[in-house]
Amino acid sequence: MMLPGARRRVRTTDSKERLFEAAMELLGSRSPESVSVDEIAAAAGVSKGTVYYNFGSKDELVSQLLSYGAQKLMGELARVASAEDPYLALRQMLEFAMDFVASYPAFAHLWMQEQLDADTANAFAGTPLNTQVTGLIIEVLERLVVLAPEQKLSVATSIFGAALFTARMRASGRTDLDREQTVRAVLLTVDGLRATRPPASN
Template sequence: MSTQEAGERKLRPGRTNATKQKLFEASMELIGERGAAGVTVDEIAAAAGVSKGTVYYNFGSKSDLIAQLLRHGVDILLARLLSAQDNSADPLEAMEHMIGQAMDFMAEYPSFARLWVSENWRTPSVWQNTFAELRTLLLEVIGAAIERVAAKHSVDTSISRGSLETAIFGACFVVGLDRQTYHPERTREQSIAAIMAIMRGYVLK
């Protein structure tokens, strides 16, 4: 077992979801300004209105804290993606709603998207195991949505399902973050339509 894995197994849960949400919002704001390496636990605790001792007691080190906050952010995103799935709707419409939820999440937490994009492919990364686990969870939800589309519509079977999942996954982060950072004039609907073009290319006429 690696040192990182051992550390993550020892993590203590936060006292309440409210405390974790405060820490999540505070850390995302600070990390968005200076990057993960430039933020201290003292600053995160002060911004969240909790004591440094509380942070260390519940989460351990700074790297463990950020690992848990990454999990918390993905929990929020997953809940929104799952809420968009309506079994009674056309699966393409459900996919569109799901991508809309992803765009809303990126708009609300752009610093989370920046942290994800900047650290997820860094090798080595302190949070490499955490990212791998969370990425799998998100891809499973996207994969299930694609599966429902394939069950309802004729699709291009020459397209790798795994590559399609990854394309949708990556597009949600990159398109959402690009809109927030460089093109605020682009509407939510334009962003959703751009990502849905990937899915519509998968469905045969």
């Protein structure tokens, strides 16, 4: 039973998908301040009233869409992480991350900006998206090489940070590296681990 005054949230994947696609398209070339709820709703084919009823404000809408984007990213990363070959799994995770950021550069920009604007110095490490992605990377690394417990999080965070930063640089046209060169550059960390650490015994 819903409590009095509580909002019914948009539950249909189709509605959130359309809002996400519309918002990311509009925010790809403009700041959040310059994009109105009317524009997002119209581009998504959803009424402005429905958006406000379900989300309350533009800030909440953007926040929820960032969460939705994070779920999209994590869902596919989790799928490719299950590849039998852990090195191939890491490569495919990087490739998908590059493609995701290329498709939704506004998502990466807004998410990274949110971390920079956070009050705490360790905000990046403590966000749900970072925790989930680094946890997934650690799971795959543990199938590849033997790492000391204290090394796992720092290595996974370094891989995630490098992938996110280089993908964002590519999406913004600030590097001439193509997708394969970028993936290979990030994989150099993994190659170094394979050369210096014992292989995992699976």
